[in-house]
Each structure stands twice: as C-alpha cells, then as structure tokens.
Amino acid sequence: MAAAEAAGTIASTTTAAPRAASLNSLIRMSWWKVIVVFAALIGLWYLAAKHYADKGLPYLVPYPHDVFHAMFLDAGTRHDLLVSLWRSTEVALTGLALAIVIGVVWAVVMAQAKWVEQSLYPYAVILQCIPILALVPMIGALAGYEFKSRVIVTVMISLFPMVSNTLFGLQATDQGQRELFQLQGARAWTRLVKLQVPAALPNIFVGLRTAAGLSVVGAIVGDQFFQRGTPGLGVLIQVDASRLLGPELYAAILTASLLGVVVFLLFGLLGRLAIGRWYSFR
C-alpha cells in the first residue's frame, strides 16, 4: 500500500540526476541570442573604430582585429597578458579565500545572539561604505605597496556579500527544525554544524558568487593603487593607456573582464555541484 503510493509519486518526479540536469540547462541556454548581440556589438565597435581612425586618433578605439591580434597572436603582448593575468588571479583568489573565512566566521559569531549581531553588523555596513580610495595612503603606509596591500583591498571589497548572505542564511533556519533540535537537547554547536550551516549553504553560495566577481574588481583596483612588487592587469592597463597602446590596452581590459566572468561562472558552478542535489538555484 505504502509502496504503491510511493512508487506512484517517485515516478512522476524528475529524480534522475538533478546535478546533470542543472549542468545541461546551462549548456542548453539559447546561445544564438547571445551571439547575435555579440555580432551587433562588434559591428558597432568597427563603426566607432573607423570614426576615430578617420579623426587621426586610432589608439582611442582600435579595430577589433588589431585587438584580437594583440591578445592572441603577438607573442610579446600575450606573454605580458598571461603574466599579469596570473598575478591578478593570485591576488583575487587570495583575497577571496580570506573574505570567505572572515565573512563566514563573522556571520557565525553574529548569529549566536541578537546583541552580538547588533554590536557587530553596523561595522560590516561601515566597511561597505568606506571609500577605499580614502584608505589607500593608510593601507600603503601600514602594509606596503605590494601584494599584501592589494589583497587587503580585495578582501575589503568582497567581504560584505559574504557576511550579509551567510548571516541571512544562518538566521533563516526553519523554526520547526530548530525546535526539533531543541527537543533533543542539542547543543548550540551541534545545531550550528548540523542544521544552521547546511541550511545556509544556498545563501553562502550566492554570497560567494557575488564576492568572487568583486574579488576580481578588488585585484584590478588594488593594482592601480599599489604598483610596486609584481603588479597585475590593473597596472598593465594603466601602462598601456599612458603609452597610447590602443590594441594592447583593449586586450588587457578584455582579459580582466574575462577573468571576472570566468570566476563568477566558476563559483556559480561550484555551488551547483556542491548543493544542487538538494537545492535548486534559480
């Protein structure tokens, strides 16, 4: 009797590998629409490039094929790009890793009691509101003008979404589930590890995706503030701009954008792989 009811429902639900389904939906996205827009943008780019070339300012908007050449075919530029890309990636991922750890710990501490949250949350908001530029001289003086300071800027930029999303997730735990743990006399730590953190994972991954995108912004911006040591894409962009190297500049900008997109997609995918089995991301 039970089996009949059970079998009936199980057959009507799509149970076959939800993980594979979510990957497929990503692949099956109607790419042709994206490609049509892309072609239109390239067309507009050619028009703009022609306009500036005619005015005698070709370095302001170089032709797409020149940018393509600089990016992929010119060995020297390609080498510079790859080295800078790697350094920026290092800064972004180091900053992101720190932001994840600090953000999750901060949120977990705040989730313990209302008064802790009320004491600490305003600082998360303040951190978000500080114009980073205003802190540059201070960070530079304290931490130097190299890798360390670039990471600090990255952490500051990408921390807030981690804190706020994790906190929201930890606090949104279902009341009935909390009471279940309470009835069994579960300790706060057990509740945190076995209930709140797993329940918050969907929110944590949303925060992670946003923070990942911002970490690339932080790495590029940090580069432009702190140019000593082994600077990455941010410095390359500034140097190319100052030397009026149009195609090289555009290639660097495109590389930085691609890094941002790849990191964003990667962490989105990571979320799906980690919890897509039981949670459906929109």
Place this chain on the structure above:
Amino acid sequence: MTVTVTAESAAPPTGVLLDFKNTEMTFPNGTVALRGVDLAVRRGEFVSVVGPSGCGKSTLLRIASGLETASDGVTTVNTDHIGYVFQDATLLPWRNVAKNVELLAELDGRTSRAVRAAKAAKAIELVGLKGFEKSLPRQLSGGMRMRVSLARSLTLDPELFLFDEPFGALDEITRERLNDELLRLFVEQGFAGLFITHSVSEAVYLSTKVVVMSGRPGNVVATFDVPFDMPRDPDIRFTPEFGELVGEVSHALREGHR
C-alpha cells in the same frame, strides 16, 4: 501558583504518561490560550483533541513536549521517550531518508552509529518506505515525507507520541491511508498517543478517547470514549455507530464553539 513539569522514566502504576491538571496558558501579549484544562493520557490510550482554530490545541502539545511552559497548573510527564510529529515534516533537505530518520538518535548522542542505523532501517520498514533510504526529501510526496517524520520519531522507541495535525496538509486518500498505518503502528508498537486534529472523523477513527475543546480560551468541554475494538477495520467508518459518534462529537464541538 504551581507549575511543575516532571520527567521520570518509570511511569506510576496507574499508567498515566501525561497529565494536565488545571493547566493555564497566558501569553506575554495577554492572550489567554488555555484555561483550566484537565486531561490525561494513559498507557494504551490514543487520545484525540478536536477544537476550533486558535483554541490552544497546539499549545497543549507544546507544553507536553517542553517547548512551552504553562503559566499555571501542574503538568506531569512520566516518560522521557516522547515522539513528536508536527504539521510540517521538518525534514532536513540535504539528508536522505535514512540519514533523516537517524537524526534524533544522532542528536541524543546515546546510541552508537551501528545501533542507530539498525533502528532507522527498522523504522523505515515499519512506515513502508523500504527501498527509499537513499531518496532525498524533495523527491518524495507529502505523504511520504510524513512517513519519514513518523519513522524518525519511532527510532526513539516512544512511550508517548505527540501529533500536531500531522496529516492536515495531505489529500483525503493519502490521509486515510496514513490513518490506517498509524493505527497499525499504535497496535504493534504499544505507544500512547495525543493527537491534535481538525477532523472529527479522523479523531473518532484513530482514538480510544476524543476530547472536545472550546474556542479561545481553550477548555475541555466534552470527552467521548470510543468503544470500537483495536485493530480497527477501515470499513468501520461506514457503520451507523461510527456515524452516530461522529455526529455527537461534532455537536459538542459546535456547542463549545458558541
């Protein structure tokens, strides 16, 4: 004013597992949910409580389970083997059926992993979900989720089982089927039950005793002993005696609501 909640593992000879005496509940906002409720559940009894919405039926269960403390009266709980099934199955979506069923014993920390797994397997079989151990809650129907919730509490070997409108959100057919399963478990497992419901016929079908509560503040206005033998034949629902008793309870419910 006396408020006591006692939990002892050995029940007194009378076999009273749960006893409310003059239980009152006033919430901090001034709402009086319960007034002078007297109600006992003994071994071998399955007591259903019916009453209008907001009459404090659920509050009664929350007091029994220890989630709330009554503002007055004496509440005695003579067992620490209490099972509970709520309106919502409250399963953890990231755990499969087997892991969900193991949860309560796991939180207790008193049973070893192997014993836990064996108990869970037995409970899953009891509720008819064998073969679905690896399924996730989102792959199950509402009725199946409730079965998992039942199985989860069965691992505690409950002497007293508290039900808060567990089948209220299910369709009629699933509900009747689960009523039959619950009766079977009651007979086989020998727990006593306190069952909150909106449905008079469900209350009469499942119970050895039906308690009718008035509207807010909740108060016991009538108690009916259900004379039908256990185990019950599902067809009993279509006999004149059954219909008559349902009518009497419904009548008392309407009177108490006035």
